[in-house]
Amino acid sequence: MRRNTGYIGRFAPSPSGPLHFGSLVAATASFLDARHHHGKWLLRMEDLDPAREPPEAAGQILAALELHGLHWDGPVLFQSRRLDAYADALKTLEIQQRLFACTCSRQQIQADGGVYDGRCRFRKLSHAGAALRVRVEDTVITFDDRIQGSQSQSLERDCGDFVLLRKDGLFAYQLAVVVDDAEQGITDIVRGSDLLDSTARQKFLQGLLQLPAPRYAHVPVAVNARGQKLSKQHFARPLDLAQVVPSLLLALDFLGQRPEPALISGSAQEVLLWGAEHWDIQAVPKLANIRLDDIA
Numbered sequence: 001m002r003r004n005t006g007y008i009g010r011f012a013p014s015p016s017g018p019l020h021f022g023s024l025v026a027a028t029a030s031f032l033d034a035r036h037h038h039g040k041w042l043l044r045m046e047d048l049d050p051a052r053e054p055p056e057a058a059g060q061i062l063a064a065l066e067l068h069g070l071h072w073d074g075p076v077l078f079q080s081r082r083l084d085a086y087a088d089a090l091k092t093l094e095i096q097q098r099l100f101a102c103t104c105s106r107q108q109i110q111a112d113g114g115v116y117d118g119r120c121r122f123r124k125l126s127h128a129g130a131a132l133r134v135r136v137e138d139t140v141i142t143f144d145d146r147i148q149g150s151q152s153q154s155l156e157r158d159c160g161d162f163v164l165l166r167k168d169g170l171f172a173y174q175l176a177v178v179v180d181d182a183e184q185g186i187t188d189i190v191r192g193s194d195l196l197d198s199t200a201r202q203k204f205l206q207g208l209l210q211l212p213a214p215r216y217a218h219v220p221v222a223v224n225a226r227g228q229k230l231s232k233q234h235f236a237r238p239l240d241l242a243q244v245v246p247s248l249l250l251a252l253d254f255l256g257q258r259p260e261p262a263l264i265s266g267s268a269q270e271v272l273l274w275g276a277e278h279w280d281i282q283a284v285p286k287l288a289n290i291r292l293d294d295i296a
């Protein structure tokens with residue numbers, strides 16, 4: 001029944017805590033879009049920052065996904081095992097003379113309005129103990145988001161040269177995500193709109209590294225009654241694993257889909273089958289229109 005349409009999607013959580021409703025929404029959206037297109041759905045654990053990742057979290061996330069019927073294709077890609085690939089990408093950018101060392105603090109940049117002005121570009125600092133930034137250009141990056149519509153961003157004006165290797169020696173999210181989306185052959189990225197603002201940086205890196213450009217769809221981010229994104233920082237509760245079907249139905253509601261009420265007495269598998277068949281990305285709202293007082 002599944003045709004191979006070439007669609008490859010993914011869910012890429014960072015294991016900073018157990019799965020909460022906000023991450024279930026992103027997982028469900030990317031899963032349903034992939035299955036609706038008879039595509040593959042891959043899983044990637046973005047575990048590059050061990051200090052922020054309790055050792056049990058990755059296993060908890062995988063178990064929670066399984067329990068919700070969100071079964072992924074192929075092996076899980078762990079970013080912590082991909083450091084050589086990120087180092088290779090940095091090497092490529094270094095050969096292009098795109099990188100420079102920077103010792104500016106976050107506070108300095110915030111005091112200057114939050115956009116890095118490139119002041120270290122010509123300082124020829126040594127790499128030791130410094131961050132590595134990539135030099136951006138004064139061009140506008142545009143793309144058509146399948147949910148959020150037409151987007152454009154000038155990296156120079158809105159963001160500035162950005163960090164690819166942190167002062168503490170960790171590879172930055174922006175670099176790793178681009179290298180791994182290419183490695184996994186991802187054609188379609190469906191993720192939370194808190195990452196919409198990162199997309200121009202990622203497209204810029206894809207261009208420099210000559211990697212394919214995936215399509216993007218940014219789903220609304222779940223917020224609590226105070227309008228804060230659900231995250232561990234804002235004390236989003238882990239999902240109640242005894243309430244799998246109600247959670248999935250709430251995620252579908254949140255995504256603007258209209259699940260049949262009778263599904264409440266079905267299994268997770270049945271909810272997802274219905275969801276994949278009826279998935280309508282046009283119905284996904286740009287902004288959250290459900291606030292989750294009871295979950296956050």
Ligand SMILES: [Zn+2]
Binds near residue numbers: 101104
């Ligand atoms: Zn600097």
